[in-house]
Amino acid sequence: MPEPTVELDRIDWSSLIDSYGRPAVEVPHLLRSVWSADPQVRRSAYEQLIGRLVHQGSSCPAALAAVPFLIDLVADSQAPDRFAACQVLTAVAIGDETGWLTDSPDPVAMRREVARTAVLSVAELERERAAWAAAGRTEHERRMRAIAVAGDDVEARRAEAQQELAAYDAVRVGVPVYAAALQSPFLAVRLYAAHLLAWFPEEREIAVPALTRLIVEEQKPVVAATACLSASLCASPDDRLLIDALTARRTDGDRMVCSAAVIGLARVVSHPDRGLIEDLYESLLDNAEPEPLLPFQDGDLSAMAAFAARHLGGDSAQDRVDVIAKRLEARRDRDPLTQVRALLEAAFPSGPIPDGTAFEVLTPWQHRAVLALWQSRALDGGPMVSMTLGRFNLPTTKNELRVWCGLPR
Template sequence: MTEINTSLAGLDAIDWAELEHAYGPADDVPGQLRALCAEDVEARRTALHALYGNIFHQGSRFPASAAAVPFLARMAADVSLPDRHEYLELLAALAIGYDEAHLPLGPDIAGWRRELAEFRCRQPQDIRAEFDAWVEAATDEGERRVREMRRATFDHEAQLAAAEAELGAYDAVRGRLPALSALLGDGDPTVRAATAYLLAWFPEEAADSLPRLLGALDGEVEPAVVATVLVAVGLLGDAPLVERLASFLTAGEPLVRWAAATALARLGATGAEGAVSAEVFAELAAVEAEPPGPRVLFHEGDLRGYAATSLTLLAVRFRKEALDAVTDGLSATSGPGSFPIAGAALRLAFGEPIADGLPEFGELAEQQQRLIRTLGSLGTETWRWVNFCAIVRGWGLPHQREAMRAYAGMPEE
């Protein structure tokens, strides 16, 4: 119990009722943190689920989020506790939200800090005037209604508070990295993998993290840990690492080869010569056909989706081949798993989103036509999602399934 009490030291010194989470005062957070140290498995699961709902509600962070970080970090480092990898995963979520928003290039922390600094200085009336102009620029009535709703729900004070809470949670986790990075040598492979995943999101700490991550590759035998470390190195590193990462392209484990290719694609996109090769493309394309296992934490374990976004980084050299591979991957998915792949395929096929719509179907190139038919072939389990329709609409395409099929000259169903 001594170690558990140490993990929770100072918990009662915080006035949690004065802090907010998703549902109001955060006075229930201390009990949930204590329950994470319980011997009862169900009690821990219930508490962790409640914490995600309270301090990471649908990706949002709150003042109570940063306050919970020191306790979660100490629990993650307390070898007497179970489930420590889950606490590291929660810390990563509190820091960056949903990671797909930052992939495949990694988080732009400097830009994030700059945008918040600029937002602090802006006057609400100036932002509302920009919203008015944005609404007036809508190209159709449906888009106008969406924009009007965004304008009506804009609350400058609430948005600023939310942005402050997000960056506050990020910096709270960042402050714990020196202690947590030692967990790269933990005896539990799930903890080692979760630690590497956590370190990947802090480029400002790369000078310390990169040597530790590279050292962790020496002697590591667990494929999921090796893969996680490789992707983390790719997100934090630069050109001098290309040769070492490329050596993993010949690994026996497909997951490790995917990770090396993912890291090299990212380094190639940042200007590292020699990072983008035919072998890199081949490994990413193979994942579109058949994602390897075991599961890794990046992109919520959706390797096909992550590979699709990585393939967009290879467009300068392999655009046509990448589009074919991603279209194949799209045909094998449904539901939310289709979202990142559809976005990647559309970007490869048409470049940036097209506000003014596309030409007649017959004027499109063969590969573009194939992608449109693939989109039209996806079932209602995909088209029923507003997120998917918004992705398609962003490229000026029909955003209803039957309209897409009609555009492609496909038969009615």
């Protein structure tokens, strides 16, 4: 398609606000510049577009107007730097991916919540926030929530949620285009189109089959690994074709692809077996170096494994605790902080225990986790380990833990 000059001129950009809170008059110039014959001009334009359309993870009104032009660019097989358009669209749709990986938000629930709060008064919104602050499980959590609520502007929070959902839905429209882009001969286009598809579970009927084909057919490890992770993030549980594709890649000769397949399987399989759980924690605890070019978490497969581990159901808790406890007991503690965090997240999936909880009322696998910490050298790992214990409202020193557990000196 030609440079979209006429269409851009039909929009009153001065009436739209960019991420700096200013009229978005620079945005159409940047959208024209991404078609430049000069690659440096295109690169600069894309970098500025992200800054103009997204700020601290939130998109602005101008982003909604810019999205259709970026989708059209991805759709044009002759357009330059289609991969960069995918990167901007990802930023507009979800902002910081870490929040999505941590919280696994449900777009349907987000839409329902935006509709619900739209009709509430400011006083009602403030009462809800106060009730949320008071519902913290521990004194520390209640205090932190109270601080957060004290600085709240509930109207601004509601408007931001509405804007973010509108931006997400605008980018969602292009899912068929992103799926088609997986067939591009250019590695970067396949890579970033695959990454973009990860965030639209409502469009899984389009996204997952396309990503599954890419998992099966892709020769470039970084693209295959990205497809494994993306498909698992938007797929339905126990998708048979996807499980078969991931299982085949689990024995891939490339370590990155193998790890990504394991992480993907851990997300898709409803009841992972002990071997898969062991492989997942191997990926979490033994992937030390980032993988160049992998879009997720700046290539940190350990982080992706950690997010997948948190996604596992409660019926895997005993296996998860046992796998990590055995590592600790075997002194495989190259990174004790990561192991402690993984162990406590497995043993205490609901977060911090209530104030005054006695050791005796914990579950057997929670006992197993706490005693493994006691017996290992992990508690000598410094202040960050103590802070991690505190996050779960557990004793933070070895002596306090001994007294709480009723262990002899």
